Amino acid sequence: MSEDAPGPTPGFLVWRLANKWRAAVDRALAPLGLTHAQYPLISSLYGMRYDGERPSQRQLADHTGMEALYVSKLARALESAGLIARTRDPRDPRAVQLALTEEGEAVARRAVAVVRELVDRSMEPLGGLDSSRARAFTDELTALLDVPLAPLPPNDGTTQGRTP
Template sequence: MAVDRAVAPLGLTHAQYALMASLYGMSRTGLQPSQRRLADHTGLEPLYVSKLARALEGAGLVARTRDPADPRAMQLSLTEQGRDVTRRAIKVVQGLLDQLLEPLGGQVSPRTRQFTRELTTLLDAPLNPHTENDEEQS
């Protein structure tokens, strides 16, 4: 929610920011990813990435072109306006992260690194889809 509020003045949602920031990072390494590859990279559903990309294209922030190697696939790239908005959004989100992580000593503090490792461990832990309620209902 905080990211949504932070990027709203730039005309973006959190999901649009995630897509554009990922696209920005990938393009800086010379990649022009397909919608599918960007979906895999962001963890967003491919259909959702397609919807976001169409909306961002309509706003003049993203260009969608057919992949010459696979005419069924669409490649994405940021327009000049999209790069400008993305750079500004990244600064805003970095400022938000600075604020949120200040109690731990900032983004690069040992406490923040430890917190990140522990949070990653918790988020990566497999969950048992069965709960006690399931057993009681059987």
């Protein structure tokens, strides 16, 4: 918390909400053998297949906002679990394309339904997912995500003694 304002800062609340969400998704997806970190890959591949896309790891990293190296690590784990297939892109031998396996598609379908239910329950305090408050909240989150955040230089005096 900041010394400048009483109560928690917006950054602290976002951090707490992100941790609460991660824990809830981890618990909800555990019976399917998935983690919160794996869900964006599985659900994105599930959605992209409708457009006939078979994205590269780099494209999936850009789509999810995750680091490419982390996507690669998660993709290898999902491949070992039999949920996705990783193949070389015939147009670019350096690129690896990703696609759900048949089992991966079945797991993704169930995972998407589980997380949708979790989203619905989490939006109830705002009047439900289709409420004007939930839409405004989504717009505010989108605005915050659109702001590029470059790290501050270390030891510049502005970051010492503060929490997010």
